[in-house]
Amino acid sequence: SQTIHQWPATLVQPVGSPLSLECTVEGTSNPNLYWYRQAAGRGLQLLFYSVGIGQISSEVPQNLSASRPQDRQFILSSKKLLLSDSGFYLCAWSGGLNSPLHFGNGTRLTVT
Amino acid sequence: AQSVTQPDIHITVSEGASLELRCNYSYGATPYLFWYVQSPGQGLQLLLKYFSGDTLVQGIKGFEAEFKRSQSSFNLRKPSVHWSDAAEYFCAVGAGTASKLTFGTGTRLQVTL
Numbered sequence: 001s002q003t004i005h006q007w008p009a010t011l012v013q014p015v016g017s018p019l020s021l022e023c024t025v026e027g028t029s030n031p032n033l034y035w036y037r038q039a040a041g042r043g044l045q046l047l048f049y050s051v052g053i054g055q056i057s058s059e060v061p062q063n064l065s066a067s068r069p070q071d072r073q074f075i076l077s078s079k080k081l082l083l084s085d086s087g088f089y090l091c092a093w094s095g096g097l098n099s100p101l102h103f104g105n106g107t108r109l110t111v112t
Numbered sequence: 113a114q115s116v117t118q119p120d121i122h123i124t125v126s127e128g129a130s131l132e133l134r135c136n137y138s139y140g141a142t143p144y145l146f147w148y149v150q151s152p153g154q155g156l157q158l159l160l161k162y163f164s165g166d167t168l169v170q171g172i173k174g175f176e177a178e179f180k181r182s183q184s185s186f187n188l189r190k191p192s193v194h195w196s197d198a199a200e201y202f203c204a205v206g207a208g209t210a211s212k213l214t215f216g217t218g219t220r221l222q223v224t225l
Binding site: 006032034041042043044045046049090092094096097098099100101102103104105106108 | 157202204215218
């Protein structure tokens with residue numbers, strides 16, 4: 001069966017520091033991969049998605065970037081964090097555009 | 113662009129009582145519709161989905177939802193709530209895709225014993 005792993009589970013970082021969140025999927029090949037951010041009371045916002053290695057689509061302009069160096073690995077990064085980057089970051093995968101999303105357990109990021 | 117409205121931010125029900133969580137969407141064609149559940153500090157788990165066909169869909173944990181095109185709604189129901197159902201519930205719509213979704217802001221369900 002397929003599983004998705006995100007780490008770390010929680011992270012506290014100072015403003016201006018870099019960020020790297022990692023997500024890996026097991027048990028499937030060539031998944032579509034997604035990064036969502038969840039802010040309190042605002043639901044989930046799609047940040048990035050990828051349909052293949054090196055292919056990244058950005059949904060909203062922001063201080064973050066994403067990369068997909070391997071088929072089942074998706075990384076969310078920032079060179080300099082802002083206070084507004086605080087939130088709950090969720091990675092998800094799907095088997096294709098017409099397959100539902102399956103989420104990881106998320107990373108709680110607090111920028112201080 | 114599509115949108116989703118969950119009008120109830122917070123709902124409290126007694127254990128054993130019935131439950132209905134409301135979801136309205138805006139999209140010009142037939143959307144892909146989903147309900148997800150999130151326990152505190154956790155990711156989202158798929159409860160059920162509607163792609164086409166029968167407008168009443170069954171999901172996990174005894175939940176069901178009904179797609180009503182005339183009302184642009186996809187309400188989630190459960191006949192008898194259990195204390196373990198306390199969580200946050202998200203409705204989501206996909207416009208032409210099941211995986212690039214627009215989510216509602218969620219409804220937090222509290223269950224009293």
